[in-house]
Amino acid sequence: MSESNGEHPGTGRQISVDRVAEAQLPTRFGKFRIIGYRSLTSSEEFVVIAKGEFEKDIPTLVRIHSQCLTGDVFGSIKCDCGPQLHRAMEMIEAEGRGAVVYQQQEGRGIGIINKIRAYALQDDGADTVEANEKLGFAVDARDYRQCAEILFDLGLCKVRVISNNPDKLKALEDAGLQVVDRIPMDIRTEEPAAHYLRTKKEKLGHLIEF
Numbered sequence: 001m002s003e004s005n006g007e008h009p010g011t012g013r014q015i016s017v018d019r020v021a022e023a024q025l026p027t028r029f030g031k032f033r034i035i036g037y038r039s040l041t042s043s044e045e046f047v048v049i050a051k052g053e054f055e056k057d058i059p060t061l062v063r064i065h066s067q068c069l070t071g072d073v074f075g076s077i078k079c080d081c082g083p084q085l086h087r088a089m090e091m092i093e094a095e096g097r098g099a100v101v102y103q104q105q106e107g108r109g110i111g112i113i114n115k116i117r118a119y120a121l122q123d124d125g126a127d128t129v130e131a132n133e134k135l136g137f138a139v140d141a142r143d144y145r146q147c148a149e150i151l152f153d154l155g156l157c158k159v160r161v162i163s164n165n166p167d168k169l170k171a172l173e174d175a176g177l178q179v180v181d182r183i184p185m186d187i188r189t190e191e192p193a194a195h196y197l198r199t200k201k202e203k204l205g206h207l208i209e210f
Contacts, residue, residue: 015149015152015153016039016040016041016146016149017037017038017039017040017046017146017149017150017153018037018038018040019035019036019037019153020036020037020038021035021036022034022035022036025049027089029086029089029090029093030051030089030092030093031051032049032050032051032089032092032093033048033049033050033051034047034048034049034050035047035048035050035154036048037146037150037153039146044103044104044105044146045104046101046102046103046104046146046147046150047101047102048099048100048101048102048150048154049089049092049099049100049102050098050099050100050154051092051093051095051096051097051098051099052095052096052097052098053097054097054099054154054155054156055155056155056156056157056158057157057158058097058158059158059159059160059178059180059181060097060098060099060156060158060159060160061088061091061092061095061097061098061099061159061160061162061183062098062099062100062101062151062156062159062160062161062162063084063085063088063098063099063100063101063161063162063163064100064101064103064144064147064161064163064168064172065081065084065085065088065100065101065102065103066081066103066105066106066108066109066142067102067103067104067105067106068081068082068106069106069112070115070119071083072085078119078122080187083187083188084185084187085100085102087185087187088100088162088185091162091183099151099154099156101147101150101151103142103144103146103147105141105142105143107132108128108132108138108139108140108141108142109137109138109140109141109142109143110132110135110137110141114135114137117135118131118132118135119131121134121135140167142167143171144167144168144171144172144175145171145175147171147172148171148172148175148176148177149175151172151177152175152176152177156177157177157178158177158178158180159172159177159178159179159180160179160180160181160182160183161179161181161182161183162183162185163182163183163185164184164185169182
């Protein structure tokens with residue numbers, strides 16, 4: 001199933017992702033559609049969890065969520081990723097309309113194996129920023145341009161972004177989406193995540209309140 005043709009019909013923008021599959025997905029948070037995309041320029045695949053009908057003039061709840069195997073799947077309490085994903089789904093279910101774009105950029109873009117190496121450095125006292133730098137990687141290597149293209153392909157132009165990350169807001173705006181509002185993501189976390197969140201706030205500028 002391929003619905004994207006290289007150009008977004010509403011804006012004429014060229015897009016570099018291809019919509020390839022869609023199905024229903026009942027979850028413990030509600031009933032959603034699950035939509036699969038492939039990048040046309042890399043091996044990356046994306047998943048969208050969507051609910052409701054989208055219209056370009058209706059500001060719609062969206063979240064860009066970067067894959068976190070340890071938090072999303074294994075329930076790690078070193079971070080707040082899993083609870084953020086689930087909270088976003090709850091918010092979209094309550095709203096009756098919205099989408100989560102789930103991108104495969106584990107560990108801020110360094111991959112799961114290097115993320116485990118970074119965890120080992122954190123075990124020795126490094127924070128998440130220092131660990132990436134000691135491994136020779138950028139502090140945050142993620143790219144959100146194709147996530148924005150997916151939102152355009154879904155028919156969205158105005159978005160209300162569920163995020164504490166100002167880089168995501170800027171990336172969506174730079175791509176041409178109208179960010180009407182930022183919805184804070186306030187998650188109650190356990191003690192192991194406290195240092196991680198403080199680092200995100202102090203070194204990465206995330207909009208987090210303690």
